[in-house]
Amino acid sequence: MSAPVEGAAPRATPAQWVEGARPRTLPAAVSPVVAATGVAAYTGGADLPVALLALLVSLALQVGVNFANDYSDGIRGTDAVRVGPLRLVGSGLARPATVRAAAFACFALAGVAGLALVVLTGHWWLLAVGVACVLAAWYYTGGRRPYGYAGLGEVFVFVFFGLVAVCGTGYVQTGHVDAALLLTAVWVGCLTTAVLVANNLRDLAGDAAVGKRTLATRLGDRGTRLFYVGLVVVAALALVGVAALTTAWVLLALLALLLLAGPVRAVLGGARGRDLIAVLKATGLAGLAASLVSALALVLA
Template structure:
């Protein structure tokens, strides 16, 4: 780590705190809510209040896990070599305790919004799901045995920001999870996971050097590149599946995925370092654009 964690000064500017929240990852929190609400509009009636609360929960968890990751990686020294966004703890811009508290504050916002959602819907068992989401967010890189260091980060993203976020958004509005919603959760999860794969591919060398055993370090450079391309393909196939279950107009969302042709080519052809930052950004935005087009098609249909 470039600066001892205990010696870090609270000198981070608001802009650096914003960058530390990693705004490029936020589309991954918005996409499941938008896509699920589109399915709800096609099959039932949208509950705007429930959808908005689900969005708050998703965004708060995403920012919270980003700050928690910054804190945990920073105190372990695994953020010493990075080419991506600023690391508040690893670069000595903020005290570890301050960044940790920022993560906890985000988790608190998610908890309050989640509780309001439970009260609104009457599905009290969802409290257990919410607790699992917060614990999963913290223990991604926190605790003595973080599962993100065991190569399970992608599983977490697919399950919680794909299946849980998408199906949960639909469920709190209709009380059911149909086939179209489940397939939507799969393609959303695949594209969201691709964002993390691109991120870990970018950090592969630094993670390997610091002993952080992400899935990318386990699969190796070539395997990680194949996984990224495969996830994008699953996203496209998932859209076809939703179109078969609902309306062919959903296929218009494939146009949004055309944006990923260049990033996929860059990954397959060996892009590294800062070149992968553009891939990460494009993947997140493409996922959000796909969700928006898909939702609009379902609403109009």
């Protein structure tokens, strides 16, 4: 794979830009909003325009962080040996500055949608939460001391794509955070974090070779595999808790987690490299399916 050259003419096609945005990660942005809106609907507080704005914020942040990671990893050279999806900077298909600008454009879109959300709901203190989300997105692999290189990526994913995204979406619709919403944040956060764990397990050898100290490189191969399974188990238990607090129909969402039977076997069976790409995809889709089923059950209840 060729090294990125700052002055080289960009060669990425529109299709490659779409691939560089990593659309397979988008379920991680949709799931929190869908699941939280289901809980809001159960209490009679669902607000569709507010939910759609929250969804736009979440999607823009997800694509923004994907481009930001592409840029930061690319200029550091940590994408030089890679098994996963196309990286625009690391492959030399786009100028680093162009990819960085794409990331900032996404963050700006998230900021505009977030401002509209704040104006609509009147919760001005959420502006600080929005700023924190953008900073977390950028400094995951950006800046002089990226926390993603310090083994903290999973913690921040759980916090921002679980607790913040779910509780924030529910709060702007109902004005409060209850136990059912908090448990929903836990199971959504666990499944989203499991996607990152599978990703880092796939890249474990390459990351270790270039000194990228992800949690996977710290836990080691076996520890990372057990961590993935543990996240799935905790997600299932939290779903049961939501059902106990709301309606038993939420238990149907556990059927969506059956999609993870194969991935769990693959992870425990020692799958590596490209074999883990299917695990990534299935984990994201299982989280989205569980969110849809849970939300539908709560709406109908």
